[in-house]
Amino acid sequence: MRPGHPEALQQPYDPRRVESRWYDAWEAAGVFRPGEGGGRPFVVSIPPPNVTGSLTMGHLLGESTRDLVLRWQRMEGRETLYVPGQDHAGIATQNVVEKKLREEGRSRHDLGRDGFLAEVWAWREQYGGLILKQLRRVGASADWSRERFTLDPAYSRAVLLVFQRLYDKGLIYRGRYVVNWCPRCHTALSDEEVEHVETEGSLWYVRYPVKDSNDSVVVATTRPETMLGDTGVAVHPKDRRYAKLVGSSAVLPLVRREIPIVADDMVDPKFGTGAVKVTPAHDPNDFQTGRRHGLPELIVMDPHGVMNENASDFRGLDRFEARRRIVEALRDAGYLEKVEPHTHAVGHCSRCDTVIEPYLSWQWFVKMAPLAAPALEAARRGKVKFFPARWKKVYVNWLEGIRDWCISRQLWWGHRIPVWYRGDEVRVSLEPPAGEGWTQDEDVLDTWFSSWLWPFAILGWPEDTEDLKRFYPNSLMVTGSDIIFFWVARMVMAGIEFTGQVPFQHVYFTSILRDAQGRKMSKSLGNSPDPIEMMDRYGADAVRFTLTYLTPVGQDLLFDEKRLETGKFFANKIWNAARLVQMRLGDEDLSAVRESQLRLTLADRWILSRLAHAIKDVTRNLKTYRFSEAANTIYHFAWNEYCDWYLEMAKSRWTEAEGELPSSDRIADRRTARWVAWKVLDGILRMLHPFMPFVTEEIWQALPHDGDTLATAAWPKARKAWFDPDAEREVAFLQGVVVAVRNLRAENNIAPGRKVPVVLRGDVAQLDLLEQLAPQIVPLARIEPLTLARDGGRPRVAASAVVEGAEVFLPLEGLIDLDAERERLVREMAKLDSDLEATRKKLRNQDFLTKARVDVVDREKQRLSQLEETLDKLRRAQESLRAVEA
RNA sequence: GGGCGAUUAGCUCAGCUGGUAGAGCACUUGCUCGACAAGCAAGGGGUCACUGGUUCAAGUCCAGUAUCGCCCACCA
Numbered sequence: 001m002r003p004g005h006p007e008a009l010q011q012p013y014d015p016r017r018v019e020s021r022w023y024d025a026w027e028a029a030g031v032f033r034p035g036e037g038g039g040r041p042f043v044v045s046i047p048p049p050n051v052t053g054s055l056t057m058g059h060l061l062g063e064s065t066r067d068l069v070l071r072w073q074r075m076e077g078r079e080t081l082y083v084p085g086q087d088h089a090g091i092a093t094q095n096v097v098e099k100k101l102r103e104e105g106r107s108r109h110d111l112g113r114d115g116f117l118a119e120v121w122a123w124r125e126q127y128g129g130l131i132l133k134q135l136r137r138v139g140a141s142a143d144w145s146r147e148r149f150t151l152d153p154a155y156s157r158a159v160l161l162v163f164q165r166l167y168d169k170g171l172i173y174r175g176r177y178v179v180n181w182c183p184r185c186h187t188a189l190s191d192e193e194v195e196h197v198e199t200e201g202s203l204w205y206v207r208y209p210v211k212d213s214n215d216s217v218v219v220a221t222t223r224p225e226t227m228l229g230d231t232g233v234a235v236h237p238k239d240r241r242y243a244k245l246v247g248s249s250a251v252l253p254l255v256r257r258e259i260p261i262v263a264d265d266m267v268d269p270k271f272g273t274g275a276v277k278v279t280p281a282h283d284p285n286d287f288q289t290g291r292r293h294g295l296p297e298l299i300v301m302d303p304h305g306v307m308n309e310n311a312s313d314f315r316g317l318d319r320f321e322a323r324r325r326i327v328e329a330l331r332d333a334g335y336l337e338k339v340e341p342h343t344h345a346v347g348h349c350s351r352c353d354t355v356i357e358p359y360l361s362w363q364w365f366v367k368m369a370p371l372a373a374p375a376l377e378a379a380r381r382g383k384v385k386f387f388p389a390r391w392k393k394v395y396v397n398w399l400e401g402i403r404d405w406c407i408s409r410q411l412w413w414g415h416r417i418p419v420w421y422r423g424d425e426v427r428v429s430l431e432p433p434a435g436e437g438w439t440q441d442e443d444v445l446d447t448w449f450s451s452w453l454w455p456f457a458i459l460g461w462p463e464d465t466e467d468l469k470r471f472y473p474n475s476l477m478v479t480g481s482d483i484i485f486f487w488v489a490r491m492v493m494a495g496i497e498f499t500g501q502v503p504f505q506h507v508y509f510t511s512i513l514r515d516a517q518g519r520k521m522s523k524s525l526g527n528s529p530d531p532i533e534m535m536d537r538y539g540a541d542a543v544r545f546t547l548t549y550l551t552p553v554g555q556d557l558l559f560d561e562k563r564l565e566t567g568k569f570f571a572n573k574i575w576n577a578a579r580l581v582q583m584r585l586g587d588e589d590l591s592a593v594r595e596s597q598l599r600l601t602l603a604d605r606w607i608l609s610r611l612a613h614a615i616k617d618v619t620r621n622l623k624t625y626r627f628s629e630a631a632n633t634i635y636h637f638a639w640n641e642y643c644d645w646y647l648e649m650a651k652s653r654w655t656e657a658e659g660e661l662p663s664s665d666r667i668a669d670r671r672t673a674r675w676v677a678w679k680v681l682d683g684i685l686r687m688l689h690p691f692m693p694f695v696t697e698e699i700w701q702a703l704p705h706d707g708d709t710l711a712t713a714a715w716p717k718a719r720k721a722w723f724d725p726d727a728e729r730e731v732a733f734l735q736g737v738v739v740a741v742r743n744l745r746a747e748n749n750i751a752p753g754r755k756v757p758v759v760l761r762g763d764v765a766q767l768d769l770l771e772q773l774a775p776q777i778v779p780l781a782r783i784e785p786l787t788l789a790r791d792g793g794r795p796r797v798a799a800s801a802v803v804e805g806a807e808v809f810l811p812l813e814g815l816i817d818l819d820a821e822r823e824r825l826v827r828e829m830a831k832l833d834s835d836l837e838a839t840r841k842k843l844r845n846q847d848f849l850t851k852a853r854v855d856v857v858d859r860e861k862q863r864l865s866q867l868e869e870t871l872d873k874l875r876r877a878q879e880s881l882r883a884v885e886a
Numbered sequence: 887g888g889g890c891g892a893u894u895a896g897c898u899c900a901g902c903u904g905g906u907a908g909a910g911c912a913c914u915u916g917c918u919c920g921a922c923a924a925g926c927a928a929g930g931g932g933u934c935a936c937u938g939g940u941u942c943a944a945g946u947c948c949a950g951u952a953u954c955g956c957c958c959a960c961c962a
Contacts (some may be wrong), residue, residue: 285960569924576922746928847942
């Protein structure tokens with residue numbers, strides 16, 4: 001599979017050229033569709049974005065995460081399915097189209113219901129679904145043949161059927177209650193769609209005279225305009241202050257209506273004056289109180305929040321204007337006792353931010369408690385698991401205190417409620433009932449009333465489809481914690497209710513992205529970078545990788561565009577490493593090399609061992625949803641171990657010296673070095689593919705490979721034979737020596753290009769090892785010549801360092817800066833001294849010696865002797881330098 | 887009013903099962919040695935918010951305090 005592919009990897013890496021190539025190729029090859037085989041499925045679905053939506057950085061994080069898991073699972077051999085789709089998003093979409101109409105000087109009422117709906121569908125046709133196109137850019141491996149929309153005919157049927165079933169079961173009812181009303185969207189909302197904002201308001205104390213008496217009662221209110229709808233005053237039954245007034249009537253100021261004074265437990269005697277005005281039609285509590293005492297329910301506003309005919313002189317005023325006027329009138333008439341500043345939570349419409357008005361109206365509700373019980377049980381018994389786990393508590397708390405769900409919306413865009421009326425008759429059915437004179441309920445259903453069916457409705461429920469049998473329940477849900485109530489909890493409830501199973505086993509909550517100031521990224525704040533622009537500038541791979549790399553589990557992320565360089569540079573690094581390997585591979589078919597033909601050197605054994613560790617760690621971290629850890633592991637393995645050390649060590653093995661006639665040993669060694677370099681790179685590409693699908697595929701295709709595409713290649717396995725603690729220890733020693741030499745060179749200002757003589761001292765084992773490693777060490781540290789002081793002699797004048805007891809000398813009489821070297825030694829020794837003191841202290845502690853684990857004590861003892869030895873050697877180095885001066 | 891999270895290098899953050907702190911960026915010094923200057927090498931920089939406790943040993947476990955943030959909540 002090489003769509004329009006150049007022969008060699010070009011420099012520099014250009015994500016735009018490479019990324020555009022692969023998505024269509026994968027799709028055409030059917031990579032994104034589950035196979036027909038009987039493999040174990042792995043299923044995810046998109047949290048359906050609004051048709052009005054466009055990609056945000058938040059989506060990008062979700063997609064990166066979802067696709068990461070999906071691609072990994074695909075490589076693990078699972079039959080993966082990712083169902084994409086969209087949500088009709090009732091209010092949001094209707095708002096957008098209404099706004100457009102308004103700009104054209106029209107309103108939905110001009111068009112009528114059908115005309116308006118045609119307008120919305122047309123809008124959707126033209127502008128909707130942008131986000132799904134953008135998903136391709138990210139690389140999301142979605143199965144587009146299964147794309148769903150919540151207003152698809154089949155999906156709609158499922159929604160209406162669910163309504164009918166719940167109605168038949170007695171779990172849906174119609175009632176007249178005080179609900180959250182948005183005067184701008186002109187519809188009822190659920191409790192979850194209301195955002196409470198702490199607001200500094202006032203508490204007005206208003207005196208209500210008592211009828212036929214000189215007495216009066218003072219009530220406190222935050223919403224004086226609702227007093228016009230007062231039909232009672234309530235006090236606590238045990239409140240002695242007011243006991244004598246209970247049973248008499250108050251006279252409502254301004255309108256002089258007589259309203260009863262009642263006793264009710266709901267009243268908190270300690271708040272305000274202990275007397276509450278009761279407005280049953282405009283407050284949910286008052287509504288309950290009113291019902292208990294048979295108080296009239298008087299509505300004083302219209303659906304737009306404008307005072308209505310029951311508001312006497314204030315009729316026609318907007319509710320906030322009415323508030324000002326009423327306060328004024330009360331003050332003028334001497335009824336206003338006092339005003340106190342008061343902070344309280346004011347509900348706002350989550351869609352348009354308008355202040356919510358509690359409003360008495362006929363609505364449809366779902367009785368939630370019976371649905372919540374099994375959903376709670378499922379979480380408690382671990383049938384649904386949350387990552388991070390702490391969300392379980394949030395979920396449980398919400399379900400335990402769940403309230404009935406208001407599902408009717410006074411909108412047109414959505415699933416129209418399948419209820420028909422004729423006189424007093426009510427029918428619930430998907431089709432219009434037979435006979436004349438039936439009219440359908442005008443309202444539509446809450447968008448979430450369709451979304452909660454998503455995991456099974458997308459698979460064809462209620463039909464018993466093949467997809468449903470095969471891909472339900474889903475495996476994983478990746479989403480934001482902000483919709484845990486709206487969506488996640490409800491899906492669990494619906495899943496259990498309608499399919500008898502939880503809809504997914506695991507829920508992974510992504511981080512919330514914030515800007516540099518810590519504010520949530522949002523459209524209205526305009527603080528979210530444009531994801532498409534980010535991908536243009538850094539590449540989709542880079543954005544995917546960086547977001548994953550940066551995002552610790554369950555923590556918010558302060559996002560700064562500059563961070564995307566991490567991923568961009570990493571992609572470039574991998575790209576260049578691949579170029580190096582490709583250039584040096586020769587024409588040998590490495591995939592045909594048998595491992596028995598290999599002669600692994602220490603460096604080879606080391607990098608294979610490191611690879612095995614990396615594979616093991618990455619796999620484990622993916623399994624436990626520790627994605628940033630997994631990304632970190634690959635990053636450091638690829639960059640710091642493979643590129644910085646292994647490739648550097650291998651370079652000398654795959655080029656021959658000038659005029660050299662390669663022996664068969666050299667040929668075998670070269671083949672081994674090439675094979676290992678390729679094999680490890682191949683492992684890196686496989687591990688990295690779920691994070692950076694495009695660049696890894698491009699490279700993989702340019703290198704020897706088996707199979708058509710990396711996307712379906714096998715996830716690497718950590719071979720037991722590769723784990724090699726000896727090689728790791730020995731290479732660590734080598735690295736120590738090389739770093740020491742480099743350090744001495746740098747400290748003594750020796751030009752990097754200049755070769756330096758180095759003398760190494762140590763015990764026999766160390767010298768044997770160093771001899772073996774010499775061909776690696778020499779080029780890495782630019783040494784000429786390297787002397788192993790088997791005779792034990794030490795240079796007279798030298799810069800020196802100690803590595804695991806072995807001594808490294810740069811015998812550079814006349815070249816080294818003696819003063820600088822002395823200072824360096826003093827610094828070094830001071831540090832050792834303090835380490836030594838800490839270790840000694842520990843080992844003097846009897847408790848430590850007797851109570852700590854043996855291996856810990858041993859390690860301390862070893863540390864002590866090593867520190868002492870090192871210090872001793874440095875001291876001798878110091879002495880010999882002193883001798884030079886003398 | 888409840889619940890949750892955070893507090894570690896100048897900045898943004900890692901640190902999973904307790905054993906004397908890591909990354910990236912930024913900073914300093916030096917590098918056109920044919921993969922990579924989107925790079926290489928070397929280096930400086932931290933009383934891990936505070937106070938107690940458990941432990942031989944605490945950034946890591948427990949309790950409390952402070953500050954910041956988020957979610958939930960019908961005191962009008």
